[in-house]
Amino acid sequence: MLRVSEPSFACLGxxxxxxxxxxxxxxxxxxxxDAIVTVADDGGSSGRIRKELRQVPPGDLRMALAALAPFDDEGLIWEQTLQHRFGGHGALAGHxxxxLLLAGLVDVLGDEIQALDMLRKTIRAEGRVLPVCDRPLDIAAEVSGLDDDPRIMREVRGQVAVASTPGTVRRVRLIPERPRAAQEAVDAINGADIVTxxxxxxxxxxxxxxxxxxxxxxxxxxxxxxxxVLNLSAEPGETAGFSAERHLHILAQHDQRLRADVVIVDARMIPNQSDRLHLERxxxxxxxxxxxxxxREEDEDGLLLERHDxxxxxxxxQSEYR
Known part of the structure; x- marks a missing residue:
């Protein structure tokens, strides 16, 4: 495959x-x-906007825009403003x-992608943010470990509930089932040189x-x-106790058509050769x-953080694309 010197990216997450x-x-x-973003959030500010205005939840979309704000003084102000949450105890608390900017633009323009593009131009974002689907989605999970008998499966609905369940998530589905992707998201993947x-x-x-x-x-x-790109560790709730290998098996389990070229892993996460062989399979x-x-990112004292640097x-x- 011919590598271009300045690739186009489509980043999903x-x-x-x-x-x-x-x-x-x-x-x-x-x-x-192009950032292609999930639209199933049902908690906090996003959940309130979703419920009250029947819009796609804006939180993850907003965060992607903030990540793309320019690396200059004005861009920093925009990043901080987009991420700023109101305090207090009134109607705006927690938003x-x-x-709110995205919700207002959607109300005025009547279209999520147009609203995102408008805000992108306003803050001079270095990239485009696209919802994976043009309608809000719900997540339903099959969860074990919520009863005395570990074989009993219970359905847990909602992103917040799934993320915080004390049980073990076995599988998830979307409501509605198999929604249609936004064409702009599909086009972004088709036109990319690197998809993450x-x-x-x-x-x-x-x-x-x-x-x-x-x-x-x-x-x-x-x-x-x-x-x-694999996570640095299992997450409390959703993937507690999951090995790196199981993370990949879960991907394949949800859609066996999925294909990838490289899996990037933090070296400290899998220190021994035996586990690396299992992950390789x-x-x-x-x-x-x-x-x-x-x-892994380090703090000023050299302590490792649970965040990618x-x-x-x-x-x-860059090394993998050469």
């Missing part, structure tokens, strides 16, 4: 994981960046400014993309380099190879 990925790809030469999936909340930010009609097909059919089930890098992730992506 949501929340803080997508934020770090976007911060990473912005550090690389590129022609375009993020960016959520993850990191992020596995069952509520990463896997939902695979359950939207048109997304897995686009990933499988693209000529782009397809990258899965899981990656091969997706058609992918493993690539180990130092990816944007610069390190950028270097890993």
């Amino acid at each position: 949501g929340g803080h994981g997508l934020f770090q990925t976007l911060r990473a790809v912005r550090q690389l030469p590129h022609t375009s960046i 993020a400014v960016g959520n 999936l993850g990191p992020g909340s596995w069952f509520s930010s990463v896997i939902p993309h695979l359950l939207v009609d048109g997304i897995t097909e686009a990933i499988a059919g693209t000529d782009a380099m397809r990258v899965v 899981a990656a091969k089930s997706l058609g992918a190879r493993l690539a180990f890098y130092d990816l 944007a610069e390190k992730l950028a270097q890993a992506l």
